[in-house]
Amino acid sequence: MAKEVLTNEVDQEVEVAPVISTDENEQIDAPVSETESAVTDAPESKPKPKRAPRKTVEKETVVVEEQEKTEEVEEIVSSEIEEETVEEDKEESKKKSKKMKEKEKKQLAEKKEKLKKKKAVAKRKEKAKDKKKEKAKKAKLKAKAKKKDKAKKAKDKAKAKKIAKKKAKRAKAKKNKKK
Structure with missing residues (x-):
């Protein structure tokens, strides 16, 4: 056991x-x-393998042909799907490239605007500086002119005083002569 x-x-x-x-x-x-x-x-x-009856052989060939047809159809469908996906990918890439170009254009436009604004601001500042310089120059010139005027007036006053003194001396001398 x-x-x-x-x-x-x-x-x-x-x-x-x-x-x-x-x-x-x-x-x-x-x-x-x-x-x-x-x-x-x-x-x-x-x-020897036994020969299959014709009907079964025909059925098998029909089945094989149907399978081949379905495979061909599947291949065609799959290739069409692949082509569609490739086309969709191309369209998407075109759209993306267009969007990127538009974005780049917008960015360039924004940069140009910013540069214009900066230039305008710089011009304004420069003009303001120039105005300040001119004002300062004018003020200096005015101050010089005032000083000159003051000096002239003082000179004239001194001359007038001198002349008045001389006149007074002459008048005194005349008076003393008469006496």
């Missing part, structure tokens, strides 16, 4: 191997030898 033995205890894997007695071993050997002889004879005499 068959007994089960545990092996590979080190690996802790359980394998079941039947233990066969000698009587059973002899019984098993006899059929094995018959099967071995049958196996060796088989390759020498190859039996």
